[in-house]
Amino acid sequence: MVLAELGGSISRALQQMSNATIIDEKVLNECLNEITRALLQADVQFKLVRDMTTNIKKIVNLDDLAAGHNKRRIIQQAVFNELCKILDPGKASFTPKKGKPSIVMFVGLQGSGKTTTCTKYAYYHQKKGWKPALVCADTFRAGAFDQLKQNATKAKIPFYGSYTESDPVKIAVDGVETFKKENCDLIIVDTSGRHKQETALFEEMRQVSEATKPDLVIFVMDSSIGQAAFDQAQAFKQSVAVGAVIVTKMDGHAKGGGALSAVAATKSPVIFIGTGEHMDEFDVFDVKPFVSRLLGMGDWSGFMDKIHEVVPMDQQPELLQKLSEGHFTLRIMYEQFQNILKMGPIGQVFSMLPGFSAELMPKGRENESQAKIKRYMTMMDSMTNEELDTSNPKLMTDSRIMRIARGSGHQVHEVMDMMEEYKRLAKMWSKMKGLKIPKKGEMSALSRNMNAQHMSKVLPPQMLKQIGGMGGLQNLMKQMGSAKDMMGGMGGMFGGGDK
């Protein structure tokens, strides 16, 4: 994700400033120049960048700061606040409520990623227990209905559209009515796009909007258009009551920063960003956590949300019990791999940890890791229950390894690799042996039990260094509140990373 480069440049500028023995005017100016260059490269409007540096200089008046003040912290905080200000329109959008029917209409130019985003939005909510449905009111682009149908079928989301009806308003109304009757709580209407902003498009949008009375209109915008985003978002907003924005293709463009900042300047909040073509490459956009991640400062709430999303709470005590007994089986490894895959791209999860940035996990390697996990799971699918439930790798005789390789369509050396990975993880988790498990409802007791010492043994040394050694880890655990969650989720993640 190119934005990671922006974050990396800003973090480096702040780090260089921190390394200086004395922070004077010259050091501050150098730091701000670096940040300015990085933001302009990401296509953030010049005026916004200039205002930001002026504000920072006003806040950080070096002459007024007594010697005892932690200037570095004050400057970092000022940079953080100003970046948030650039991205935050200061008001929230309408948020649909689960179980209560809402109509959400998507608008945007052709090719912006509207249809893909409708499905991602539906899929995101479906995973959280909603009952979404998709209506294809795009009668302009041949193939639009087929595309939506294909996406919806893949995600098992009900859809509505027509090959013969040419009136988008009629399709939209019929679709909405159909899904209201079926008690869907999130009815998503995909509308037509055009190559450029034109009267016919805006008129059609207005008619569909009047007929379906959406609770929320989401404007979908391609991040690659950079500064042109401002005019485009405003033009849409003037024609239809845009309540929120989704910026797509944030995975591939240096100009992403421009799109984000320009959209926020139109006073509609960005609610999600698209970070790839796949269904789950879709992130909630929340200004503070986003900036925090961008600067490598971590995003605890996002991290915890991800963990809660993928590791069902009721599974955890059982898992902890097994680990505390030093009983790490292939089945546990399998379940942890499942959790990793549910979590989505590993790099994104890592970027939520303080000290990490998405830069650390290049996209290619991330895909490699995920493919490896899937390969291992296919091999484990060919194992017997006895093999999965034992923590004695000796059961894996040569002939069993050969059978598993044949049964799963893999090479013998690949099965052996998988077993090595298992042994590595088992060794790592064996350090958790003896951990006292609290009874139900005593989660805080576990936090007391699970001290940083324990965790430091489990973390890969490189990761421990990134976090800031033992001191950083202690801080981190304080923030975590519940170390239990960390074990369940992180254990899985480490397994997913490359050795």
Ligand SMILES: Nc1nc2c(ncn2[C@@H]2O[C@H](COP(=O)(O)OP(=O)(O)OP(=O)(O)O)[C@@H](O)[C@H]2O)c(=O)[nH]1
């Ligand atoms: N890399 C990347 N590609 C994306 C993203 N979102 C959408 N795309 C791709 O962008 C292309 C256009 O997406 P569509 O969903 O067909 O665009 P659309 O805006 O619905 O187009 P119309 O229906 O013609 O208005 C497709 O190839 C998508 O896979 C994203 O976040 N990242």
